[in-house]
Amino acid sequence: MLATKDMDFMKPTITFNQRAQTVMVTGGPVPQLTEDYQDVFRRAGEMAACSALAHHLKNDPNTWPYGRFSIHWKTSDGDLDAPALGYGEATDGCFTEIAGQWYGDESGMATAEIPSSDKAEIRIADATVKAIVATWNTDTTHTNEDALTVNDGINLGFDPVENAAYVWTDDPNRRFASRASQSNLKGAAEEALCRKLTAEFNSNKTWNYTRWAVAVFDPYTGTRQFIGSGTCTP
Structure with a gap:
């Protein structure tokens, strides 16, 4: 998704919080990156995580524990508590739909x-x-x-x-x-x-x-x- 906008330099790091049953997608830091680029990263991260989790929840409903996702952005290399840009649950649907x-x-x-x-x-x-x-x-x-x-x-x-x-x-x-x-x-x-x-x-x-x-x-x-x-x- 990021590559079509020439943004594949914003490679995410994927980590798992087993206790919270949450997949965490973290980007940054990229100096002087404007908020609109961060928003694209947020949206791409949410869609990728939501789609992947929904797939696993459907195929392995009894064994796959992760249903939530959160998107974060580091402000510096040493940022150990990167602020959250967005979050959600794969069971809520991944696309902007109303009544289908x-x-x-x-x-x-x-x-x-x-x-x-x-x-x-x-x-x-x-x-x-x-x-x-x-x-x-x-x-x-x-x-x-x-x-x-x-x-x-x-x-x-x-x-x-x-x-x-x-x-x-x-x-x-x-x-x-x-x-x-x-x-x-x-x-x-x-x-x-x-x-x-x-x-x-x-x-x-x-x-x-x-x-x-x-x-x-x-x-x-x-x-x-x-x-x-x-x-x-x-």
Whole structure:
């Protein structure tokens, strides 16, 4: 997960606290590392630990004692009590789901905004943004929307932690202020995203991205708001 963001230098140390039945994932120290990088480490550590523990709990429910995990970050080499960044239990589920449906969130988008170093991700991101714009422009015959251009700021990035593609725009030309235009963007993005993600999933055995989320800038709150997310069927 870290490697796709060129962060594999943040190698974790894995230890076990048998008394607390907890697997501990510890990173650092990395001088002058910003908090957004530490947050990616936290999320990757939580997902890796949760997935591994859930697998063992399912296969060896009577003998595997570890169901909890905690993520820590050292501030110095001599830091014997590294502060905790996060913790959880594998029995709570590993993905952001409500009633069985996956939803994008701000943490996933923040990870997606970090530039990818993976060639396949870069290729798919470029092709998918073009496909979203082309789909929107094709649909204008019945949506009555103006055509999109590169100046409308459609961006795409990947979150390797939850295997999700995020599409967002800060809407520099106020194209997506209405509910109708947001619905049209969601439809064009979902159609183009699932077409590209599914095609890559079926042809590339290492491709894991099947989830998607779309967000637009809300001038009233000054933040991006999610207008849709889901899972493509490979």
